[in-house]
Amino acid sequence: MLQKPGSIDWEAVWKSLNWDDAQRQQAAERERLRQRAHQYAAPAAQAPTPEDSRSLLTFTLGHERYGVDVMLVRGVRAVAKIARLPGVPAFYRGVTNVRGRIITVMDLRYFFDISIEPEALPPGEMVIVRSNDLEIGLLAHQVNGISAVSPAAIRPVEHMPYMAGLTDERVIVLQMAWLLADERLIVGSATSSGQ
Amino acid sequence: MTTPSDADLLSIFWVEVGDYLQTLNNGLLQIETGAAENEAAVLREMNRVAHSMKGAARAVGISIIETIAHYLEAIFAAALNDRLALTPNLCDLLYDGIDLIQNVVNGVENPTEILAAALARLEQTVAARAPETRQHTARPAADSRRAASTVELAETGTLLLRPAEDGVRVPVSKLDRLSGEISELLVTKMHGEERQRDLYRLQRLHHRWQREWRSVRTAYIRLARRLQNQARDENAADLAALLEFLETNQHYLTETNRHIAQLARDVAQYNAQVGALVEQLQDDVGRMRLVPFESILGGFQRMVRDLARDVGKSIYLDLVGSTVELDKTTLDALREPIMHLLRNAVDHGIEPGPERTRLGKPETGRIQLAVEQRGKEIVVRVSDDGRGLDAEKISRAAQAAGLVGPQESVVLSEEEIHSLIYQPGLTTSENVTRLSGRGMGLDIVRTRVESLRGRVSVQSIPGQGTTFTLSVPLVLSRLSCVVLQVGDQNFAVPSARVSRMLKIRRDQVFTAEGRDMVQIHGQPMPILSLHALLGIAPAAPDDDEITLLVLAADERQIAFQIDALHSEQELVLKPLGREVENAHYISGAALLGSGDVIIVLDANDLIRSTPAAAPVFPHTADPDDPAPNAPPSRRRVLIVDDSITTRTLEKHILETAGFDVSVAIDGVEAWTMLAENAFDVVIADVEMPNMDGLELTRRIKNDGHLGQLPVILLTSLSRPEQREAGLKAGADAYVMKSQFDQAELLRIIQAVM
CATH class of the missing domain: 1.20.120.160 (HPT domain)
Known part of the structure; x- marks a missing residue:
């Protein structure tokens, strides 16, 4: 109904009225969620994957991209406040509240001994994995989505104990079950001698 | 059906x-x-x-x-x-x-x-x-x-014939699930309260809009008037429509805000109702888990009877407070400690009949097992009218077990005796009997009771009897805690362990044996920095005042320096994952009302961390300071010292630093151990009975096999000639006890290895 805005600065009016701004933000958020939902839903929408291909959830942490078997993934969430734990290895960043449960948060870079540059943005997402009776939140800067990878496309890398290999897209495929069975993950397991 | x-x-x-x-x-x-x-x-x-x-x-x-x-x-x-x-x-x-x-x-x-x-x-x-x-x-x-x-x-309250209430049996696992669901509900309730706060924020936002609207309203009115008076301008129609829209907008927004205010009131009311119900539910389910103490008593009667017959004693077990109700989990966990205490009473406490007659006591010994609820604690007392703790015998047994040196025994204080009895491997029974006397009892009692966040104490009067008192919290999932700040993080400590909270002036701190001390109400006690212990950087720059939290355990008190005390509150405890539940100094975690996690510290662990007072763990805080955390490969250290204090001190320091520590009480024992085991370094006192440190060093250095093994001599003697003799004997380093501190010791070990 408006043909000519005239000399009124509508942008400023909107801003001062505040509501439109919020609405636009909301719309942007909705769009982001819709895209993400679409991304997550993608593999299901695809033609049935061949039996031997694996579904990987891939995420970015620092300069690396990792892939974990979706069967071990319990969920993805934004990192809430982390309480640091004294007396645990540096790869455990602390614990956080996930729907009333306390989940230990792990930064794979400390575990793999990857140097960490001071970063503007700390990892803001968390992939919760579960295996061998352990449930741990792996920090990620970004969760990219799920993709099907055939085992042939995963090229083994030598001397990398917890990596099944690299994909063509240079995603490091983690052997999560092995990693979660590492004794180093259990604090006090080697020195539980008591008093 | x-x-x-x-x-x-x-x-x-x-x-x-x-x-x-x-x-x-x-x-x-x-x-x-x-x-x-x-x-x-x-x-x-x-x-x-x-x-x-x-x-x-x-x-x-x-x-x-x-x-x-x-x-x-x-x-x-x-x-x-x-x-x-x-x-x-x-x-x-x-x-x-x-x-x-x-x-x-x-x-x-x-x-x-x-x-x-x-x-x-x-x-x-x-x-x-x-x-x-x-x-x-x-x-x-x-x-x-x-x-x-x-x-x-x-x-008469007899065990046998209590009137049975109509009921059904429910497995504890189902109740556990119910409890779990209730704590989920609690969290959901917290989310509801969060929504309530969102609504308030929305109302505040509206108020801001209202203010801004008012401030431009006069301009709006002026504009409207001008439009009314003006000739038909091509913009006028559009502007009028727009102004009308603004007018209705204002009505919409005001109306919406009225709804929001109503909604906020309703939500607050529902939240309060849900909160009250959840709490009621939690209490009720908690009470459902309560079982009378008597449900485990039958086994004890029988056990005491059988044991007494076995050892040929006549013993009467008196039960008091069997109707006191407590949590099933607690009760089950208490069964074993009580069993051990009863066994000890039968085996060690009560004298054989003839001896009792000779002492003028009734021939039948009497053991009392009493339970009562005291405030938020369940207190269990096992007392006997037997011979009491025999200080001399315990000292001898401690010597035999290598816990104290031979000449120290004479000066062991009552406290030392009382703490010795909890050591694994200590037994005073001359002949090891079927059920006790393997030295396995009291350390288990203590471990179990502490795992319930309880404590054990003992009173003993020679010739008249011994009483062990176990105190455990009534409800396991809730804990009253003091919330305190260390560096930039908050922690909780169980209130029951806090004996005092105070601020002192920095000049009230003095040092003794190189350690910071403070005198509180005439009682001197060491000060420890919780920052150092937890590996957290101190928050505030040096201040004239120091905030102290005095914790008590094991009949000791230690003042911990912290940054601030916040509040005391009831926390709902949550289990930590298996991967971190055994971490040092931590007894668990809890959720705060905000949904944030707070770590609950283990007061026993903190107290026992002394005298080692250094950062035990690398600081894991900021990513741009990645502390190397590769655990040192476990180096084996042999400590040779005839003084139990020094031995314990060194053992503790080295163990917390990650060493695998063995101890010997003199040169002779050390020499035997060296023949049987491989060690990476030996730390020995100079003056010791049987074989002194100098002789031990000479033997090690002259041995073809052990020649390369580093030896550090440690002594209180500061005479230079002794020092020379030590180096002549081949010692790699020499540390004086008067200068002794743990950083120094660790540095020297590093240097010689």
């Missing part, structure tokens, strides 16, 4: 039989000890129970239980009829029968010959009395009397 499957039926049967067996055990004990006020009533109850058990066993087709129950019933009936006296021998036979059934319940196979022998004896006993039994069961008068005595006994 559905018919239960065989498996269901069986599992019900096992529980039922378990109850019956307990009743029989308790009843027999009452009769045997003469504790029963109405013996006939007890007998009738046992007779009834045996009868019911027989029927139940027949129903599920377990003939062995049916047979034994039949004999038991017949014997009780005969005893009721005064045809049979329950002599100690007969009681033993009855106990045997009960045990045979217990074995079946436990899934333990009864050896055929024992079973056959027991059955034969039962049959013999019954065969001789059978006619009278039948005669008795036919007497109707007995039944009316029985009802009367039931009431009478129930009033």
Whole structure:
């Protein structure tokens, strides 16, 4: 109904009225969620994957991209406040509240001994994995989505104990079950001698 | 109604039989000890129970239980009829029968010959009395009397005949699940409260809009007037429409805000209701998990009786407060510690009869097991009227176990004795008996009780008796805590362990033996920095005042320096993952109302961290300071020192630094250990009995095999000639106790290795 805005600065009016701004933000958020939902839903929408291909959830942490078997993934969430734990290895960043449960948060870079540059943005997402009776939140800067990878496309890398290999897209495929069975993950397991 | 499957039926049967067996055990004990006020009533109850058990066993087709129950019933009936006296021998036979059934319940196979022998004896006993039994069961008068005595006994609080309430059995696992769901509900409730706060924020936002609207309103009105007066301008129509829209907008927004305000009020009200209900639910479910203490007592009576017979003592076990109710989990966890304490009392505490007579004590020893609820704690006391802790014997045993050096024993204080008894491997029993005396008791007691966040203390008067007191919190999932700040993070400490919170001036700190100390109400105590212990950078720059939190455990008090004290609050504890639950200094975690996690510190661990006072763990805080955290490969250290204090101190320092530590009390022992085990470094005192440190060093350095093994000599002597002798003997380094501190020790070890 408006043909000519005239000399009124509508942008400023909107801003001062505040509501439109919020609405636009909301719309942007909705769009982001819709895209993400679409991304997550993608593999299901695809033609049935061949039996031997694996579904990987891939995420970015620092300069690396990792892939974990979706069967071990319990969920993805934004990192809430982390309480640091004294007396645990540096790869455990602390614990956080996930729907009333306390989940230990792990930064794979400390575990793999990857140097960490001071970063503007700390990892803001968390992939919760579960295996061998352990449930741990792996920090990620970004969760990219799920993709099907055939085992042939995963090229083994030598001397990398917890990596099944690299994909063509240079995603490091983690052997999560092995990693979660590492004794180093259990604090006090080697020195539980008591008093 | 559905018919239960065989498996269901069986599992019900096992529980039922378990109850019956307990009743029989308790009843027999009452009769045997003469504790029963109405013996006939007890007998009738046992007779009834045996009868019911027989029927139940027949129903599920377990003939062995049916047979034994039949004999038991017949014997009780005969005893009721005064045809049979329950002599100690007969009681033993009855106990045997009960045990045979217990074995079946436990899934333990009864050896055929024992079973056959027991059955034969039962049959013999019954065969001789059978006619009278039948005669008795036919007497109707007995039944009316029985009802009367039931009431009478129930009033005296006897174990046997408490009136049963109508109810169903619920497995604890189901209750656990319920508790878990309730804590989820609590969190959901917190989310609801968060939404309530969102609504308030929305209202504030509206107020801001309102203010801004008011500030431009005059401009708006002016504009509207001008438009009214103006000739038809091409913009005027559009502007008028727009202004109209603004007007309606304002109405919409005001209306919306009114709704939001109403919504906020409703949400607040619902949240309050839900909150109250959830709390009620939590309390009720918590109470459902409560079981009377008496449910584990039967086993104790029997155990004490059997043990006392084994060692040929006469002992009476007195139970006080058996109706006190406590959480099933707590109760189960307390069973073992209490068992150990009772065993100790029977074995070590109570003297043999003749000795008691000689001392002028009653021949029958008395052990009391008393339970009471005191505030938010359950207090269990096991006391005996025996000989008390024998300081001399404990010192000797401690020597034998290598916990103290030979010449120190004479000066061991009462506190030292009391802390020694919890050491694994310590036993004062001269001959190791079947059940105690392996030195395994009290350390288990302490570990178990502490795992329940409780504590153990002991009072002992030589010649008059010993009392062990166990205190555990009433409710395990909630804990009253002091919230404090260390660096930039908050932690919680159980309030029960906090003995004082105070601020002192920095100049009130003095040093003793190189350690910071403070005197609080005349009592000197060490100050430890919690920052250092937890590996957290101190927050505030040096201040004139220091905030201290005094924690108490093991009859010690230590002041911990912190940054601030915040509040005391009731926390809902949550389990930590298996991967971190054993981390040092942490007893658990809890959720705050904000949904944030707070770490609950373990006061026992903190107190026992002394005297080692350095950062034990690398600081894991900021990513741009990645502390190297590769655990050092476990180096083996042999500490040779005749003083228990020094040995403990060194052991503690080195163990916290990650070393695998062994100790020897003199050169001779060290030499033997060196022959048998590989070590990476030896730390030895100079002056020791048998073989001194210098001699030990010479031997090591002259040994072809051990020649390369680094030796550090540690001594309180500061005479230069001693120092020279040490280096001449081949020692790699020499540390004086007067200069001794742990950083120095670790540095020197690093240097020589």
